[in-house]
Amino acid sequence: MSQFRQDPVSKDWIIISTGRKNRPMDFKSARSERISSPKETCPFEDLEKSGNLPIFYAFPDEKNWEVAVIPNKYPAININELCANEGVVGPYKVVEGVGRHELVITRDHDGNFTTLPDEQLKRLFLTFKERFKYLENDPCSNYASLFQSYGPTAGGSLYHPHYQILALPIVPPDIKRSLEGSLRYYRETGNCVHCEILKYELHSGARIVYEDDGVVAIAPFASRAPYEIRVFPKKHQSHFEESSDETIFHAAKVSAKVLNAIKSVLGDPDYNFFLHTSPFHGKTEYSHYHWHMEIIPKMSLFGGFEWSTGVDINSVDPDEATKLLKEAIK
């Protein structure tokens, strides 16, 4: 059975088509083998030797860091003290590619965040918050993107656990659409669309993978990819960096739990893990928005139909994904 489903926020359409490849073992054979790279050649074992300096932030200190924030040696954008200039080239609008591109790294060469002890996990996520608090004061940055690309097919070229923060002069298109969808719903109903979704999903229960006091992990009704999961704070909050340390720690723990369940169901798939939050300069303007984390395991390849229509075909019903992950949650 196939069904078109529309995401109420993005207004994107997807197709749930479960007649195709959908058993977990089919995916297992498709996953890439995780290859550990030797510590001797790892650039994050000795930051001075590998030239990954300066350290922007370290906990507890620069010498004994458990978590460190360093510049990305190969930034996607130019680091500049000046704000981006806007311009026009013929019919095209351009903005200088300036901003900041930072890496957040943890000490253990093999310790992805899903395996860290609570104290270190908390410290890592509070470092994200800390960095957002710092970057929001940068007049040139409008939005900060936080993400982890885990494994080569997800775009992660380095083995040592690392998380990236890109501070941008523009609001990126996916965020813009999400903000606009949320605003449209708010104007029509006076409510936050994500709060309404959570209310419905918590009542229905069919797509709740896990919940605790502070956050809830759901398999979206219009999941674009197999085993796609979103993690929401239960209490409405537009800006990640404004949430309490406690809530952020809950989001970290639940994200780790869900990823460990994905690992036990699907092997050890590559994945993308990222944050959707409001732009810095709009604490009241974006009060309708509800920040969340998204987990997208790399399961399916983007095909011709997807590129030509923007409609993703998902071969796993999110209700089915929920059942399997729920059983595997520890």
Ligand SMILES: [Zn+2]
């Ligand atoms: Zn390392």
Ligand SMILES: [Zn+2]
């Ligand atoms: Zn909300």
